[in-house]
Amino acid sequence: MAIAKAERLMNLALCLLGARRPLTKRELRDSIEAYVEAFGPGNRAAFGPGHRAPFGPGDHATGRDESFNRMFERDKDDLRELGLVIETVENLDGETGYVARRDSNRLPPITLDAEEATALGVAARVWQQARLAGAASGALQKLHAAGGMPGEEQRVEGEAGQYGTTLEPHIPAREAAFEPLMLACRDRRPVVFDYRKSNAARAEKRQVEPWTLECWRGHWYLAGYDRDRAAERVFRLSRITGTVRSRAAAFTVPVPDQVTVRETVERWAGESATSSARIRLRSGAGYPLRARATEVRELDGGWDELEIPYGHGLDAWLVEFGPDVVVLEPAELRADVVDRLRAVAKG
Numbered sequence: 001m002a003i004a005k006a007e008r009l010m011n012l013a014l015c016l017l018g019a020r021r022p023l024t025k026r027e028l029r030d031s032i033e034a035y036v037e038a039f040g041p042g043n044r045a046a047f048g049p050g051h052r053a054p055f056g057p058g059d060h061a062t063g064r065d066e067s068f069n070r071m072f073e074r075d076k077d078d079l080r081e082l083g084l085v086i087e088t089v090e091n092l093d094g095e096t097g098y099v100a101r102r103d104s105n106r107l108p109p110i111t112l113d114a115e116e117a118t119a120l121g122v123a124a125r126v127w128q129q130a131r132l133a134g135a136a137s138g139a140l141q142k143l144h145a146a147g148g149m150p151g152e153e154q155r156v157e158g159e160a161g162q163y164g165t166t167l168e169p170h171i172p173a174r175e176a177a178f179e180p181l182m183l184a185c186r187d188r189r190p191v192v193f194d195y196r197k198s199n200a201a202r203a204e205k206r207q208v209e210p211w212t213l214e215c216w217r218g219h220w221y222l223a224g225y226d227r228d229r230a231a232e233r234v235f236r237l238s239r240i241t242g243t244v245r246s247r248a249a250a251f252t253v254p255v256p257d258q259v260t261v262r263e264t265v266e267r268w269a270g271e272s273a274t275s276s277a278r279i280r281l282r283s284g285a286g287y288p289l290r291a292r293a294t295e296v297r298e299l300d301g302g303w304d305e306l307e308i309p310y311g312h313g314l315d316a317w318l319v320e321f322g323p324d325v326v327v328l329e330p331a332e333l334r335a336d337v338v339d340r341l342r343a344v345a346k347g
Helices: 002-016 025-031 033-039 060-083 114-125 135-146 177-188 258-268 286-291 313-317 331-346
Strands: 087-090 097-098 191-195 204-216 219-226 231-236 240-246 273-282 295-298 304-311 325-329
Touching: 002 025, 002 033, 002 060, 025 033, 025 060, 025 097, 033 060, 033 204, 114 313, 177 191, 177 204, 177 219, 204 231, 204 258, 219 258, 231 258, 286 304, 304 313, 313 331, 325 331
Parallel strands: none
Antiparallel strands: 087 097, 191 204, 191 240, 204 219, 219 231, 273 304, 273 325, 295 304
């Protein structure tokens, strides 16, 4: 329903912008496919004086015309709220016409500084594995062509007096659940999906009110309200199996502010540490772990001992390093990692 309305508004806007003269309601009704499909061709008697209706008394032309008039007025008001300047002109026959002149609806030049351009570039790269990759790439090309993106001469000069190399961030969005969840977060629609925890053999159905998606350490997470557990939860998208199905029902709990949600994702993903853990790490492996280590001690046999911050979700992260990591303490962390490895071995 929302897509159909958006398409109808877009067609109406393009029709008004492309017209060389003001168009009457009847002409717009006959020109826009959505109006023709919903109400049929225009009844001239409904749009101005001096026109005879081609319908007989038994037809429902009057009702269709009234319905069209109401929809057209709503569409026109919606376009004006979106910023389109629509002029109303009366022609020689006494009919009211509508036109959106290009000079009145021209956007000002778009100019971005280096930080804004970088942010847009990062946002566009999120869609490299998604269906909107072509649209995002095309939008960036148009900004470049229009001069809205800073050129090479606007790069920031480094301390050594030379221009540094440009780092191109890469944010993958390969999970099939990414797009439906992103749309559900935007539209505030509850979702249902099957979710398999890392230490579970089978997936379980979850009913969630989605709040936001966050990317942490190369993985996407969904933060939201789990209806079955009546609590806030975070889900890793790579563990969602099957199809994400959206529901038309409204949210039952208020959505927290963005900062709180981000802190929740970081806490559940292991960012917020509450204590320390000791692990053995194979030499030459696990550089992300080494970057977080507060203490590193070399051992014999090609191993190192590290002390790293320990928070919720660290067990899931350590499992990703497979045989290169051995947990020494605390005991509960070691047990959690072993349970996860056993679940992976069982498939």
